[in-house]
Amino acid sequence: MNFDELWSLVTRMIKHPKFPAIAGAGAALCVGIGVYASPYLTFNSMQSAVEQGDSAAVAKNVDFAALRSSIKAEARVKIANQTSENNPMAALSTMMAGPFIDSMVDSIVTPEGLTALIRQSSANFVPERSKSNVVSIGSNRVMMRYESLNSFVVTLDENDVNLPSELKSSSLSLLFSRSGLGWKLTGVRI
Template sequence: MKRIYPVIAALVLIFLAAYIGASPYFTMVGIRDAVSAGDAERLRGNVDFAALRQNIKDQLNAAIFSNPDTGSRNNRFSALAKRFGSKVVDALTDAIITPEAIIAFVRNSSEFEKFKEKSAGYLGDAIALWQGGRSRYDSLSTLSYWPPIEDFEIHLVFTRAGLGWKLTNVILPPDWLKELFRQETGNMENPRK
């Protein structure tokens, strides 16, 4: 009987390690299922919206303030955008990064429909989510994942929350953000073009 205790302890540790290692995948499946069902509460359980909003705000503000066109004499609108940009970014991010808005946006995406067709069952979902992408543990409590998106590369960051994980950041490509704000400020300079 004494021999069985170490075996049971080893099995429990193996199961716990496997669960902790696989739980980011299950979080992604939970996000997919919540979006598919239109379930905002379930999405809140898999995404830390306060952290996600703050991280998106930080990225957008950094892109606005690092724009080399901003502050030039000919770019009055960029200077104005820099002055009020943070307030506008904060307000827009608070309005857009909500469970309801994300559900509406993603459900209308053709990429989401393609992904749903590739998935089959809970394990199939987890495998399909990570196929073609790449992931790595940045620390014991942070996992990064780059999904296989053709147009540009985004970086999803999952952070440990107890034994599970939550999506806490979506890092947008810096070049894409700079180009976005460069084009927008260029359009404001010459609105009649």
């Protein structure tokens, strides 16, 4: 087939009365697939950036103010739940832990700190893709799912051998929120 025959075929297709509808449906399908896959792509790009130690690339995918607030709130709730209501010293220690938590989270939750923390906890992980929303990373399982149209959750398996013992009784979830056309890490659930 030479160029003239090909051009003739293309012009006949474009002039077909159903071409705009077919082209529009094809474009809508491509956009829909892109929108659905975008949080998965964000997580994968973040994972690659961590593996390469690229703090700037990690920072593009994180809303640090929202993440810090989320971690502080989760830590306060965890401490409050572990203290005894009848012990007056427990209330004092909970009250004193607030400023300590704030300063610790503010110093750790930076692009470099977050990259180092994730990199240290995920050393030697090799992702094994499956057809479901569960990804095996080494001996760990990561489940990814939409929580709502604007919220995406990545949950680490509660039996993850690399999690600290205090987290093994619960799961650790990374919360991603839609930010324009992309997604950003905005919180955690412990």
